[in-house]
Amino acid sequence: MKWQGRRGSRNIEDRRGRSGTARTVGGVGGIGLLLILGIGWLLGIDTSALVGPAGQGNPGTTGGYTGSAEEEAAAQFVSVVLADTEQVWSHIFETQVGTPYQPPVLVLFSGVTQSPCGNASGATGPFYCPVDQKAYLDTAFFAELRDRFGASGDFAAAYVVAHEIAHHVQNELGILSQANQIRAQVSQAESNAISVRIELQADCYSGVWARAAHEQLGTLERGDLQEALVAAREIGDDTLQREAGRVPRPHTFTHGTSEQRQRWFAIGVETGDLTACDTFGTDRL
Numbered sequence: 286m287k288w289q290g291r292r293g294s295r296n297i298e299d300r301r302g303r304s305g306t307a308r309t310v311g312g313v314g315g316i317g318l319l320l321i322l323g324i325g326w327l328l329g330i331d332t333s334a335l336v337g338p339a340g341q342g343n344p345g346t347t348g349g350y351t352g353s354a355e356e357e358a359a360a361q362f363v364s365v366v367l368a369d370t371e372q373v374w375s376h377i378f379e380t381q382v383g384t385p386y387q388p389p390v391l392v393l394f395s396g397v398t399q400s401p402c403g404n405a406s407g408a409t410g411p412f413y414c415p416v417d418q419k420a421y422l423d424t425a426f427f428a429e430l431r432d433r434f435g436a437s438g439d440f441a442a443a444y445v446v447a448h449e450i451a452h453h454v455q456n457e458l459g460i461l462s463q464a465n466q467i468r469a470q471v472s473q474a475e476s477n478a479i480s481v482r483i484e485l486q487a488d489c490y491s492g493v494w495a496r497a498a499h500e501q502l503g504t505l506e507r508g509d510l511q512e513a514l515v516a517a518r519e520i521g522d523d524t525l526q527r528e529a530g531r532v533p534r535p536h537t538f539t540h541g542t543s544e545q546r547q548r549w550f551a552i553g554v555e556t557g558d559l560t561a562c563d564t565f566g567t568d569r570l
């Protein structure tokens with residue numbers, strides 16, 4: 286992906302270098318939350334859909350933090366990808382939705398931070414919190430993606446950012462709140478099944494974004510889509526459970542299999558059409 290020297294987003298809240306307190310927030314704190322965040326860490330991607338409102342997080346301030354060269358490059362990269370999502374989703378909303386796109390804030394943190402959806406620690410993968418409509422990302426996750434999950438390349442990281450922003454798009458479209466309302470009233474297995482539909486739709490939307498970024502900005506390079514597909518494969522529920530030495534148990538899946546995650550991303554890329562991402566209205570996930 287061509288990103289160096291390009292314009293970044295204004296909607297970055299930089300909390301890096303702030304020592305977040307490990308205070309547990311009300312409601313979903315304690316072991317339950319740790320467990321939830323633990324699952325998120327295993328799955329590699331957000332836990333937002335699992336965690337409800339839980340008190341007020343501290344509003345962040347943009348501090349003059351300067352990290353290592355690698356950290357700064359990662360932060361700059363995220364900022365450029367976020368700007369790309371703003372431009373691209375604004376256009377998609379204009380042409381496919383008919384309402385203006387309201388971009389989210391992306392919180393960069395290192396180690397620990399708080400959100401209305403719960404605390405995030407270094408072990409937490411990126412997540413989107415619908416309560417404050419912010420995406421949370423510790424750029425150390427990119428190294429984990431590369432070293433632990435074997436998904437390297439800048440577009441693997443772009444896919445992770447795009448996936449979280451896709452949850453914001455779902456929130457803007459009213460899909461996330463509807464789905465979470467139903468999830469709160471059904472069994473764990475049924476709730477997990479709805480979560481899979483949410484996540485696969487976010488993967489499909491990420492594909493829609495990637496295609497539009499290619500068409501509108503011309504910033505994709507050869508091999509980029511393959512990098513995203515490798516990342517989607519590596520964070521599939523079945524692959525993660527197998528790599529943890531377990532036999533995959535489909536009723537525990539919350540994000541979908543490797544095959545599903547790759548296929549829905551590809552559907553988004555191939556069609557560029559939000560309506561093709563209707564994971565809630567299909568029998569074949």
Ligand SMILES: [Zn+2]
Pocket residue numbers: 330331448449452484487
């Ligand atoms: Zn997700």
